[in-house]
Amino acid sequence: MTKVLIVDDSALIRRVLSEILSEAGFEVAVARDGVEALVKLTTFLPDVVTLDVQMPNMSGLDCLDRIMLQRPCPVVMVSSLTAAGAEETLTALELGAVDFVPKPDGVVSLAVEDLAPVLVEKVRAAATARVGRAHRLVERLRARRGEIKSPVRPAVPVRAVKSSRARDTGTPAGIVVVGASTGGPAALETLLSDIPGDFPWPILVAQHMPATFTGSLASRLNGLCALTVSEVTGPTRLEAGVIYIARGGADMVVSRRVSGLVVLPAPADEKYRWHPSVDRLVASAMAQVPPAQLVGVLMTGMGDDGAREMAALHKAGGLTIAESEETAVVWGMPGSLVRAGGAEAVEPLEAIASRLVAMVPR
Template sequence: MKLLIVEDSALMRRVLRENFADQDDLEIEFARDGEDALDKLAQFEPDVITLDINMPKMDGLTCLAHIMEIRPCPVIMLSSLTERGAMATFEALELGAVDFVAKPDGTVSVDMSSVMDELKRKIRMATQTRARTRRSMRAGAKPRVSKASAAPAQRTRFPNCAASELLLIGSSTGGPGAVQTILEDIPADFPLPILISQHMPPKFTAAFSHRLNEACAVDVVELSETCPLQPGTVYLAAGGRDVVVRRKLKRLVAETVPSDPKYVWHPSVSRMVDSALDHVEARKLIGVMLTGMGDDGSEEMARIHKEGGATIAESEETAAVFGMPGQLIEKGGATCVLPVQKIAGELLRWTENTIPARRRQCS
């Protein structure tokens, strides 16, 4: 596999070279800045690129835009763990980056050991993704359809969601764009609260929730404390922590809690859905599983489906990584399988006769 590392700091290039020394199957080329990266793009023909954001001559976002124009390939952004770094990262995901890794100590991180396992894993996973922008996905670019994604797409039933109380969404790699695509088509009077676990580090979810709130009709908030769940509001689990559902004084609430090491990914989709099932009948839950590697939440969402609730798995044709939705389908847990741009419409059809939670609690 050919890996192009774009990093302006000589010290960081040396640190990364040392950390990749044990990866015998990687052919690595370094670029000093964005202009150097574009020069090497054609001659080296990388399979994956890691791209720093803050660079002289040509910054990472400008370089990324040129890469997607000249020779699209999977790009992983190396971001600083700051609010400014988070905002730039979401711009990069909008432009077509498939994922990001946050440097632990800012723009120049001598100690990369804490994130190297994550970076190596995401580099190898990136070869399975398709480089594309969210805008092209929404514009209806014709994607490939595999037998794996097409076979389960036939609906076996139209679920009865009139009594639904809560919509749960889980996503990981490629998820920010998918989540925004769905929420942009959800109206402000949506009858259910929406709870989202998106795998993301601390500080990034605040920027993501702000970005979503600006773009969507529904209110979007980062869940940073115990909060009653209101219809027409989206609650994004805080990065690096988990979210659980409780019932207090007959009302559903969401609590942010320290991450539990028994779960691999955080915020954990499995823990979110499992806690919801403890306090809400499965038939009153709707689950949506979006792009991401691994199987976080697949078993629990399959339980929603098997116990009378409704679930949607994002289809392989739009998923950046088909791991999480693919696992839900394999477990027989998907009511239907849809490309991401059709999920909101299906949710609106399912819930058009649903009594809003606020009115239900007052009756």
């Protein structure tokens, strides 16, 4: 039985989370703050920890840092859906947390119905997460920050997309679509910060997140990447060498206007399970751009979002890259693409940028 340690200073939240997880078949223990959590880390020996961000005595971030040093295990943050909560949660993901869930607010009893399936799914996924890989990724990111990156093309031969001249309107010759979920923020930082400033195509990113988080994610990445990074909050014309982050809580789709290709947010489509939907983004891109002018990249994440449409893209003549099992925190999404036979290349995280650079013509 999977053992879960719930860490929260609110007795009500501890009770609610305990009931949800106990009913789902987990063995549960609780801690009132970070100090007590560190004691139970070595006595209860949890497989997963859910950790409140804001607590007295020891903050969730300080506790997380100690967990990763004392006894690394998968941690799911429980955070408020506010701008401040988003910043703290992204910091937690940088420190090694594998995922997060929204903290119930208002009338907690009314939020349980929505929270329960998300909490159970994410805790189950966290129990299978390769926390050692997440921790090593965080250490690599810390070591790399501030360095000038100049990725080189790989020595191994790769198939490249057919070159085509951009339209007179300035429409880019092609598009890169990237999908990620659990473990994605740190993985995206590794990938996108290694893309050189003269990269000729726009990069569209669907990272499963709520709306209050994606703006902070885009802002952080913009400060770390050679390319401009922005969150898509309205119809936006695609420009070469710009990274577009899908706004959370909705989907992002590619469309064509008189002025050229645009990307815009769309209400979440219920036929897609996760949002922003990678499958929907890829399908919309294929509807507007020849498959030979598209590259799909599917990275760490639970479930299979993106696998179906990227497999279709590959079958139609487009190029696809799946993150390898050796580096993915959760090999759900990229693993599904590989098993479907839809991956042109399977690469460890640190090699994806150079493979992508080699695939896209200058």
